[in-house]
Amino acid sequence: QLHLQESGPGLVKASETLSLTCTVSGGSFSSNSYYWSWIRQPPRKGLEWIGEISSTGSTNYNSSLQSRVSIYVDTSKKQFSLRLSSVTAADTAVYYCATHSGYYDYWGQGTLVTVSS
């Protein structure tokens, strides 16, 4: 049973870089079965896939964010992280980290990131 917890600043200034970390506990972080994923949800809107990284380091990103996003993993710390550059008000959202092993089986509680001008 995995437990995921997002952490990072709740307020980011426009044009700067949003950085979030997801800490994983309670299971094997090195499992080859998982993709470590980021998903976001703007206020009062639906879910949007940001991207994912496998345990081998291969990544897939939402093409609409690809030029601004990077996801990386630190196996020693059992963490994976999201960086989103040049943020605007449209990036204000609840950001979720989740594991994907065929489906999104474990989710963090989510963290609200507000982009301020």
Place this chain on the structure above:
Amino acid sequence: QSVLTQPPSVSAAPGQKVIISCSGSSSNIGNNYVSWYQQLPGTAPKPLIYDNDKRPSGTPDRFSGSKSGTSATLGITGLQTGDEADYYCVTWDSSLRAVVFGGGTKLTV
């Protein structure tokens, strides 16, 4: 504009049955597995169905999933007020090389 199309809202009385549809194309639903998630207000989404029709442990058998061609459906029987939530379908899109979500359906009981 979501790649997968869901009705914005559905409603039914307690004890009744409801079906939520998710329509896509051959590049997504037509050739990939579909999963469904329930999002209660103010909480993270929770998996209900995976691989089109399988239930994770803990999902009541009141919830069922099916897929036919380029469409998938989530069925909920014996509706309870606690089922009021947003429901999302999700799959992989082979052309976009991306995970795609439906726009979500708000269920009112």
